[in-house]
Amino acid sequence: MSCFSFIKVIMILFNLAIFLGGAALLGVGIWVSVDGSSFMKIFGSVSSSVLQFVNVGYFIIAIGAVLLVLGFLGCCGAQKESKCLLMTFFSIVLIIFIAEIAGAVVALVYTSMAETLLAATVTPVLKENYGKSSDITQIWNTTMEELHCCGLMNYTDFTNSPYYSNNGETYPSYCCPKGMSRCNETLAGKVDVPVCMQHLSFKMVFGW
Incomplete structure (x- = not known):
């Protein structure tokens, strides 16, 4: 097998994988849009909370459609050795690459603004609903456990929250060393537990 034939086969297989991935995402997006209730039953209350803020179905459909078209163009272009299809394929890839670079630059420039906006939005929600809303409590417990x-911003986000008031003015156990039965203000203030904003800011900038 010549070098050109090998590259051709690799490109066909690579784009076939993109095509199948796009088809799978498209199917999931249509499923979420048409029958969101069954999706929420399978994935639990977390999916319900996410669907309240983001129209996940249409977002997944858009991504799936782009990948489907991209995989089709690359696969057919490589198979037929069509310059037109391959140029279209590489043009779309270039546009996506430029969009990612632009997004990264914007994220770096506006990270501090996003942090301020996030703090102003999320902190009141924590103080009002953590310990009262099962969905919000579960999402934040999972976030703090995983990260x-x-x-x-810090443990004071939970001060005067329903959890704080109903548990003898204590904080979630994630704010203190493991094994502590009661996480009070003194212990939480002494322990240097990372704040979730650091992780969320890193994800906003780098996407992982």
Whole structure:
């Protein structure tokens, strides 16, 4: 097999994988849009909370459609050795690449603004609903457990929250060392637990 034939096969297989991935995402997006209730039953209350803020179905459909078209153009272009299809394929890839670079630059420039906006939006929600709303409590418990962090800005985000008031003015256990039965203000203030904003800011800038 010549080098050109090998590259051709690799490109066909690569774009076939993109095509199948796009088809799968498109199917999931249509499922969420048409029958969101069954989606929420399978994935639980977290999916319900996400669907309240983002129209996940249409978002997934858009991504799936782009990947589907991209995979089709690349696969057919490589198979037929069509310059037109391959130029279209590489043009779309270039546009996506430029959009990602532009998005990264914007994220770096506006990170501090986004942090301020996030703090102003999320902190009141925590103080009002953590310990009262099961969905919000579960989402934040999962976030703090997975990221090993406490609160958006610090442990004081939970001060005067329903959880704080109903549990003898204590904070979530994630804000104190493991094994502590009661996480009070003294212990939470002494322990240097990372705040969740650090992780969220990193994700906003780098996407992971």
